[in-house]
Amino acid sequence: MLSYLFSFEGRINRAKMWRYWLYVIAWEALCLGAIWVIGSIAKYDDPIGDAVFFYDSPRDTAQWLGRIVFCVFLIGYAWTFAAVSVKRLHDRNKAAIWALLFWGTPFGSFAALSVLMMHNLLTPAIFAITGTLWAVIGGVLMWWGLIEILFVRGTRGENRFGSDPLQLQN
Secondary structure, eight states, X not given: OHHHHHOOSSOOOHHHHHHHHHHHHHHHHHHHHHHHHHHHXXXXXXXXXXXXXXXXXXXXXXXXXXXXXXXXXXHHHHHHHHHHHHHHHHHTTOOTHHHIIIIIHXXXXXXXXXXXXXXXXXXXXXXXHHHHHHHHHHHHHHHHHHHHHHTXXXXXXXXXXXXXXXXXXX
16 A cells, blocks of 8 residues: 555556545545644634634644644645656556656746746736746646546556556466
């Protein structure tokens, strides 16, 4: 189980990729439940939002705990998503660099444009044009990646990343 979620080696089939999403939903529910408990104990009006998302420094221990739980969720999600995506791409006989194309381009370009805008290095008009362009490019890449890892069958037989996960073991 741990190698399935944390290792970048080998191949997994579509069923294991879909199963991963069930794990993500359970992990998310667990983390949001913990954040809700933290926010409820602190008697926040919005237990989840107030416990995690604050725009100035944290006011109390509950906000620190909420943010820590949220960060643990994000780190766990990012690592496991990268690992299973790479293994699924290996099943498609694609190298891990494809994951950077599918996921890094959309999120990285958005982050870069946001930083440039926050530091007044882009005018709003240029930000709107480049943001729209990168949103379209990033959206196409992201959907292409999702189709590749969720719906397209892997390479039949052995490939450079290992044996076919669908072949029966004798």
